[in-house]
Amino acid sequence: MDSTPRGNRLHIAIFGRRNAGKSSLINALTDQDIAVVSNVPGTTTDPVYKAMELLPVGPVVIIDTAGIDDTGDLGQLRVQRSIDVLNKADLVLLVIDAGTGVTEFEEDIVRRCQEKKLPAIVVLNKIDTHPVTEQELADTKEKLGLEPVAVSALTKQGIGELKIAIVKNAPPSWDDQTIVGDLLNPGDLAVLVVPIDLAAPKGRLILPQVQTIRDILDHDAMAYVVKERELKECISTLNKKPKIVITDSQAFLKADADTPPDVLLTSFSILFARYKGDLETLVAGAKAIERLKPGDKVLIAEACTHHRMEDDIGTVKIPRWLRQIVGGELDFHWSSGHRFPADLSDFKLVVHCGACMINRREMLSRIMQVQQAGVPIVNYGVCIAYVQGILRRALSPFPMLQEMLDDVE
Structure with a gap:
């Protein structure tokens, strides 16, 4: 930067x-x-x-x-x-x-x-x-x-x-800034891993996926879109290796296993953490996950309201992964849409969504509000990569942040 x-x-x-x-x-x-x-x-x-x-x-x-x-x-x-x-x-x-x-x-x-x-x-x-x-x-x-x-x-x-x-x-x-275009040269290939499950909207892709595809095309690069089980075959049949693999955070482990180590790997949510907010602050906040203790108060914030599926990422999966790391129960609270708690001082961690439904100003305002309360903040993609042990790999497009993560660790 x-x-x-x-x-x-x-x-x-x-x-x-x-x-x-x-x-x-x-x-x-x-x-x-x-x-x-x-x-x-x-x-x-x-x-x-x-x-x-x-x-x-x-x-x-x-x-x-x-x-x-x-x-x-x-x-x-x-x-x-x-x-x-x-x-x-x-x-x-x-x-x-x-x-x-x-x-x-x-x-x-x-x-x-x-x-x-x-x-x-x-x-x-x-x-x-x-x-x-x-x-x-x-x-x-x-x-x-x-x-x-x-x-x-x-x-x-x-x-x-x-x-x-x-x-x-x-x-x-x-x-006005790019999602991934600054990481690509004209003619580069990006492979997008898009799981199609019960949470995927019928007949369409979710907004971050569509915006990422458009950003790739706007920068004269090429996009391949595959499901997670097709990634390995896709890469093996290409005439040249892709410059980057961008995955849905929930398919991180599968994408990590099937992506060659010399190919950049990250997630839509991590790209949006940079596009809509402050990726450096969110990466630094990931270390707070290790400091959580049973009974600590955690806020999970989403910028939109949506119908929650049985295995919802914000209400089910992330709480489950955090409980496993902590080894006990946590005091979870949720906010959605434009509702964001005014008093954050009692929370030990804020986990925010990818912010695809709000602009960068509002997301940065939320980050600063959390910082003023002295509370660490992380977003879904960074949190998932961290709890699954692959955050450093997921930051491969951003070597300066990899170094920062090493210093923090």
Whole structure:
């Protein structure tokens, strides 16, 4: 992900008056000291671009700008250079010192953002020295027409809420990304393992399978679709080995046994963990499975509602596998559709579906909500691969995550 081109990154521009805490906010968001912080107004003189990972949002370019209230001839040049950044930004964070409130400078930036149809988030900073009241929040919203997020860049209070706001306010084009196409070259062959059982809808494939096929074709590669018992014969009769085998998670063990070791192997659910969420966080969460103890509270969350079959994956199979690992009973809870518990603090693990029925913003919001509660989260595909002992193999398309898994282990 470090090689993501700048043009494919979400560009987040930080605006505000001098000494509003813009550079400190960048450091708090990224959990790094990448911006120079000083009590002297005007430390940042020209826009500074920094390409990096903002977890769990993904690859971004953070743009630190000069104070919009800079003075003098040179100061006005700096302000204009900052204003020009609006032509490059995907999202604006307007930082306001909570102790000074809204001025004409902030109103001007909001007006410019509205003219450009550019999403913006108002950030009331320094609440560690000036705690804001509900009335102050309401007044800020009334003046600027935007819901403010109250934070302290110094103590990092409210930074989690700000990240959620970034995800929710990012432009629609931000989450346009591939499912598997970036792993394939034109002419490559992908074999898709699609079990046809009682849970399979009659006359059609499920949405992740259809979307994956379309993504393969969009990248000028080829797709073979087989049932699990036909995979071995399919590979043996091909003139060339496939680049990748993508399987339904429930057929992982069979697919692993029949896929040559020099062929990439993963599942639809793992691909969707990356496509719709944050695969790195979900892989890290898998280790929490080993720490579960009998009686622990586990949430199994699905983004849609559907008719459950006799051997349903979410209510029967995954609970059974987790009980086998724990060696005892667990306190399972379920949520489905748009219902997602507000209080997650009592859970020891959240197991989420592949999120094919919600967008990436909502899935990332859920992941961050779980993280704020201090609870590990994993998705169906990662969980199944882990409990079946083949997670490392299932991450073969992502060697960096294999290394991360080795470090965690």
